[in-house]
Amino acid sequence: MSDSVEETPEQAEFRASARAFLADHAEPLSEINPWQVSGFPEDDDARAYFEHGRAWQRTLADQGWAALTWPTEYGGGGHPPWADRILREESEGYGSHPGFVGATIAMLGPTLLAHATDDLKARFLPSLLNAEVAWCQLFSEPGAGSDLASLATRAVLDGDHWIVDGQKVWNSCAQFADWGFLLARTDPEAPKHRGITFLLVDMTSPGIEVRPLVQANGSSHFNEVFLSDVRIPADQVVGEAHGGWGPTRTVLANEAAFIGRGGETPTSDRLRILAARHGGLDDPTIRQRLARIISRERLQALMGQRIQSAVRDGQQPPFDPALTKVLAAGTKVLTGELAADLAGPAAVAGPPSGDPEGTWIRAEVLNRFAVSIGGGTTEVHKNNLAERSLGLPREPGTDPNAAWKDVLRN
Ligand SMILES: Cc1cc2nc3c(=O)[nH]c(=O)nc-3n(C[C@H](O)[C@H](O)[C@H](O)COP(=O)(O)OP(=O)(O)OC[C@H]3O[C@@H](n4cnc5c(N)ncnc54)[C@H](O)[C@@H]3O)c2cc1C
Structure with missing residues (x-):
């Protein structure tokens, strides 16, 4: 914990009350x-x-x-x-x-x-904020990950309900979620980015089946979600019907910014404990690596602050949030490597149970992939940065004005 040198009285007062709240x-x-x-x-x-x-x-x-x-x-x-x-x-x-x-x-x-x-904001924001209602993201599909706009889950309007059929995948914590935010194809005749609707769905609705995907370590972070004739009230649309790509981009930008600022838990505090425990704090190269990680975490937090500032004022972020996401993916590689180097062979050779420190280190090494794949892969974010921020030529692709139904898909 360190106070900023140029803090205003208002910031210093806020910091003191934050400190008191956390202590309590x-x-x-x-x-x-x-x-x-x-x-x-x-x-x-x-x-x-x-x-x-x-x-x-x-x-x-x-x-x-x-x-x-x-x-x-x-x-x-x-x-x-x-x-x-x-x-x-x-x-x-x-x-x-x-x-x-x-x-x-x-x-x-x-x-x-x-x-x-305003109705949807009043209905959903307070319970989102106090976690009375927990949400999951229902975006990716077996044939639509990096190229999310090619998604094929269908929704058809029937009176005052959308009827949804399709399959989602990689849905984090969907087995615990009360509601989901879902993308569905509602106009197959339109170009792929223009025929998508952003829907809010009660996960207890008839026709939703959540199947946990078991990972190599036996845990199930992700799920497949199958939707069969799921009825969603027509007023649970965010943005315009068929105009879901706008809100989708807002989700993706905020997801990249969230992951980019290091999620909810910075890693350097654990690394400091590890360094102290394994005698690394007196080693100048370890100190240098630790300082580099702390600097990157701080940089990511400051970039996150600038993005939030723009979002709060209804403006475009001052730089592409993909930049922080790519930076965070690189930081995660550095944290995993430092953690493994500090613990030495114990990082990989510890007993499968009763070794919480080794378990954390192994997770830290493997979690680099969660950061570099979740929320869009590093390769795709670099493509976006090249095109959107650097103005480089677009990737060769299909005609963006072709109807979704006529475009080849995975
Ligand atoms: C930890 C984690 C949590 C996730 N949580 C959710 C969730 O809650 N909800 C949800 O809907 N999804 C979730 N996902 C899915 C995630 O959004 C996708 O995995 C991601 O968008 C990549 O899609 P894909 O897996 O289909 O890979 P693909 O799109 O099939 O990509 C495969 C490989 O090809 C590369 N590639 C693809 N296109 C290009 C290109 N144009 N240029 C260069 N390289 C390219 C990719 O970089 C990647 O290496 C999560 C993923 C992870 C890892």
């Missing part, structure tokens, strides 16, 4: 198991972890520390963007975080604020 309510890393990872083979453990995050989000909301930059009318704090950064800086050294609930708030909150009707 958050779990210090020193008092909990700092090596907890989120991959649990047992469903009950995975659900308990998810609910623990939800409970922390509720505490944040109840105590006025949730969505610090959102408008107060929807339960936010109405603070300037630096408030988030300060709370985050003060949170270092604590283990409390909202987990996946925090990711969905970061993705869906700004999207509802920017694109939803």
Whole structure:
């Protein structure tokens, strides 16, 4: 934890109250198991972890520390963007975080604020913020990941309901979610980006089947979600019918910014514990590597603050959020390598159970792929940066004005 040198009195006062709030309510890393990872083979453990995050989000909301930059009318704090950064800086050294609930708030909150009707905002934002309702993202499909706009899940309007049929995949925590934000093809005659509708769906609706995907470590972070004749009230559309690509881009930009700023938990505090434990704090090369990681984490947080500032003012981000996402993917490689080097052979040769530190290190090494693939792959973000930010020629592709139904797909 370190105070900024040029802090205003208002910022200093905010920092002091954040410090007091955390001291009263958050779990210090020193008092909990700092090596907890989120991959649990047992469903009950995975659900308990998810609910623990939800409970922390509720505490944040109840105590006025949730969505610090959102408008107060929807339960936010109405603070300037630096408030988030300060709370985050003060949170270092604590283990409390909202987990996946925090990711969905970061993705869906700004999207509802920017694109939803006042009725939908009033109906969904407060319960999103206090985690009374937990959400999942129903975007990717077996044939639509990087090229999300080619998605094939169909929705047809029947009176005052959309009838949805299709399959989604890689849906994080969908087995615990109460509601989902879903993309469906509603106009196959339109070009692929223009025939998509953004829908909000109750996950208990008849016709939804959630099948957890079991990973190599036995845990199920992801799911397949099958939708068969699912009825969604027509007023649960965000943005215009067939105009779902606008809100989708808002979700994707905020997802990239969220992952880019390092999610909810910076890694350097654990690395500092590891370095102290393995005698690395006196090694100048280790100190240098640690300093580089801390600098990158701080940089990512500051970039996140600038993006949030623009989003809050209804403006375009000052730079493509993909930039922070690509930076974060690189940082995750550095953190995993440093963690493994600090622990040495124990990082890979520890016993499968009863070795929480080794388990955390192995997860840290493997989680680089969650950061470089989840929320769009590094390759695709680099393509986007090349085209959108550097003005380089577009990738060769199909005619963007061709009807979706006529375009070849996976
Ligand atoms: C941790 C994690 C959480 C996730 N959570 C969710 C979720 O909650 N909801 C959800 O809907 N989805 C989720 N996803 C899915 C994620 O959005 C996709 O995995 C991602 O968009 C990539 O799509 P894909 O897996 O289909 O890979 P593909 O698109 O098939 O890509 C395969 C490979 O080809 C490369 N590639 C593809 N196109 C190009 C190109 N034009 N130029 C260069 N290289 C290219 C990619 O970089 C990649 O290496 C999650 C993924 C991860 C890893």
